[in-house]
Amino acid sequence: MDIRINHRQGGFTLDVAFRGAPSGVTALYGPSGAGKTSVVNMVAGLLKPDAGRIAVNGLCLFDSARHIDLPPEKRRIGYVFQDGRLLPHLSVRSNLTYGMHRTPARRRFVKFDPVVELLGIGRLLDRRPSKLSGGEKQRVAIGRALLTSPALLLMDEPLAALDPARKAEVLPFVMRLGREFAIPILYVSHALDEILHLAVRMVLIQEGRVLAEDDPEVLLSRSDLQSHLGRSETESVISAVVDEPEDAFGLTRLRFGGHTLKVQQFQAARGESVRVRIPARQVAVALSPPRRTSFQNVFPGEIREIWDHGAPFVDVRLDIGRPLWARITRQSLSELNLKPGRPVFALIKSVAVSPGPSDASREKEPSLVVVDA
Numbered sequence: 546m547d548i549r550i551n552h553r554q555g556g557f558t559l560d561v562a563f564r565g566a567p568s569g570v571t572a573l574y575g576p577s578g579a580g581k582t583s584v585v586n587m588v589a590g591l592l593k594p595d596a597g598r599i600a601v602n603g604l605c606l607f608d609s610a611r612h613i614d615l616p617p618e619k620r621r622i623g624y625v626f627q628d629g630r631l632l633p634h635l636s637v638r639s640n641l642t643y644g645m646h647r648t649p650a651r652r653r654f655v656k657f658d659p660v661v662e663l664l665g666i667g668r669l670l671d672r673r674p675s676k677l678s679g680g681e682k683q684r685v686a687i688g689r690a691l692l693t694s695p696a697l698l699l700m701d702e703p704l705a706a707l708d709p710a711r712k713a714e715v716l717p718f719v720m721r722l723g724r725e726f727a728i729p730i731l732y733v734s735h736a737l738d739e740i741l742h743l744a745v746r747m748v749l750i751q752e753g754r755v756l757a758e759d760d761p762e763v764l765l766s767r768s769d770l771q772s773h774l775g776r777s778e779t780e781s782v783i784s785a786v787v788d789e790p791e792d793a794f795g796l797t798r799l800r801f802g803g804h805t806l807k808v809q810q811f812q813a814a815r816g817e818s819v820r821v822r823i824p825a826r827q828v829a830v831a832l833s834p835p836r837r838t839s840f841q842n843v844f845p846g847e848i849r850e851i852w853d854h855g856a857p858f859v860d861v862r863l864d865i866g867r868p869l870w871a872r873i874t875r876q877s878l879s880e881l882n883l884k885p886g887r888p889v890f891a892l893i894k895s896v897a898v899s900p901g902p903s904d905a906s907r908e909k910e911p912s913l914v915v916v917d918a
């Protein structure tokens with residue numbers, strides 16, 4: 546993706562540029578009113594930018610300098626809206642084929658049966674949308690968009706209208722999309738949980754501007770972005786792989802950057818990719834390797850940054866091969882004389898594990914599992 550947009554609407558100015566990931570999910574994340582839907586509508590061709598360029602997979606959709614502005618139906622884009630927008634008078638099957646027949650047969654690379662199977666909607670084909678649950682409607686809407694064989698799938702908060710149970714029902718299907726179809730997905734959300742399940746890349750947008758674009762793991766480790774992430778507490782996100790689903794002590798062992806992280810056993814397959822979320826308050830710091838301790842996870846590292854946000858505690862960013870935040874009191878900071886560059890040991894207590902976006906083996910519900918070790 547090559548997206549560069551300048552646009553004014555009322556008192557709001559949009560001035561964004563980002564590239565996104567060539568495949569998998571790129572998340573557009575930001576607070577309400579940041580301009581996310583406007584960006585997606587401009588990529589879809591529903592709203593015309595004042596200036597800029599929008600290209601996807603080598604196809605130029607809009608270029609103000611070259612006077613290119615393809616109409617929506619020529620853009621090869623699938624759009625999944627928050628509210629599904631199925632055609633009420635048509636069956637599920639006809640809603641699906643309606644999308645398919647919009648694309649000429651020679652350009653169709655997404656086939657009906659695999660989509661129906663992937664989304665688990667085979668038994669719904671003869672029903673009308675009014676006889677579907679919210680989660681089922683969204684799965685059909687995703688199927689309809691996919692069956693247009695798009696070069697890019699736009700998903701604007703596709704889970705936002707669903708209750709937590711329906712959200713958990715649909716999320717695994719979206720996860721599978723990203724890895725089973727080589728179609729890049731631009732996914733709008735203001736739920737970090739969703740992004741950590743799905744996104745290989747994250748574009749942080751605020752007040753019509755891109756603040757940063759990177760792997761979510763990297764963005765979430767940056768202290769300068771913490772106040773823009775809408776999180777109530779500092780935490781680190783580390784990608785890891787399941788090394789041993791159940792060891793001799795009934796723990797699951799995860800591997801990242803040469804380290805082994807032991808967590809309470811959860812259902813996982815060896816080699817599965819996961820994202821581990823570690824709240825800063827679950828990490829302690831020691832100057833020497835603690836002996837005879839109940840902490841299972843102790844990693845050597847170095848202090849990189851001390852982030853003082855004016856509270857009785859400070860957040861310390863460690864480098865243990867990956868960035869890791871620890872929350873300590875001001876008293877500990879002073880007594881241990883902690884400073885950037887100082888070698889230390891990180892003691893991790895509790896973490897939460899969720900399936901990562903690149904994992905192709907997991908079919909289970911991806912709710913976060915909170916585990917202690």
Ligand SMILES: Nc1ncnc2c1ncn2[C@@H]1O[C@H](COP(=O)(O)OP(=O)(O)OP(=O)(O)O)[C@@H](O)[C@H]1O
Pocket residue numbers: 554555556557575576577578579580581582583584735
């Ligand atoms: N037609 C319009 N005319 C004038 N201003 C508009 C118009 N449409 C949207 N805006 C303004 O543009 C800004 C960006 O809106 P947009 O819907 O793109 O944000 P968003 O990040 O998608 O928000 P949300 O998460 O609430 O959907 C907002 O300040 C909005 O009020």
